[in-house]
Amino acid sequence: DTGVSQNPRHKITKRGQNVTFRCDPISEHNRLYWYRQTLGQGPEFLTYFQNEAQLEKSRLLSDRFSAERPKGSFSTLEIQRTEQGDSAMYLCASSLPPEGAPTDTQYFGPGTRLTVL
């Protein structure tokens, strides 16, 4: 399977614990995005990488959240001191904008469902 993969698929943790999620994008995709989705809502943008550079962060990304893409390939999203409000599906997407094309297509992974007790 050469699609976007995310691990783990499910994570249950206690309030106050730290969690880390991993995203492996489609090979050679230079753009990587993280989104968060709560029940009944559409995904919300969290942050975006162009290769290894983190170019944009949403205001939703509090200082307890940190994302990295150290070698421009896989990415990790860490949440420190988790709160019950962090319970959500965390989605990763990747893309490779065609040279000179006005748009690109984002390919999403299956997501990591976080439950904070």
Add this chain to the structure above:
Amino acid sequence: LAKTTQPISMDSYEGQEVNITCSHNNIATNDYITWYQQFPSQGPRFIIQGYKTKVTNEVASLFIPADRKSSTLSLPRVSLSDTAVYYCLVGHGSSNTGKLIFGQGTTLQVKP
């Protein structure tokens, strides 16, 4: 980024054609219109994208009138497996960050 408005939910029966309309009155000149599909416990999946007139692929058709203030996703002969949430998005492109702004989407329920 242009805001979109689409129905919260729609019902249909197997074999029918389903049309989901999205309003985007403030669409910018260089904005494209994109539709994504999402099944429960899965990430969204790209369906179709267009700029004007009509676009068709193996899954759906997208109709965009001349003023581009709305668009209609057409799903021919739906089946039970088309039950999903459908999102209409405008405004993303490779010239900027490309982040997607999702609304609540339209929940399509296909009945036997």
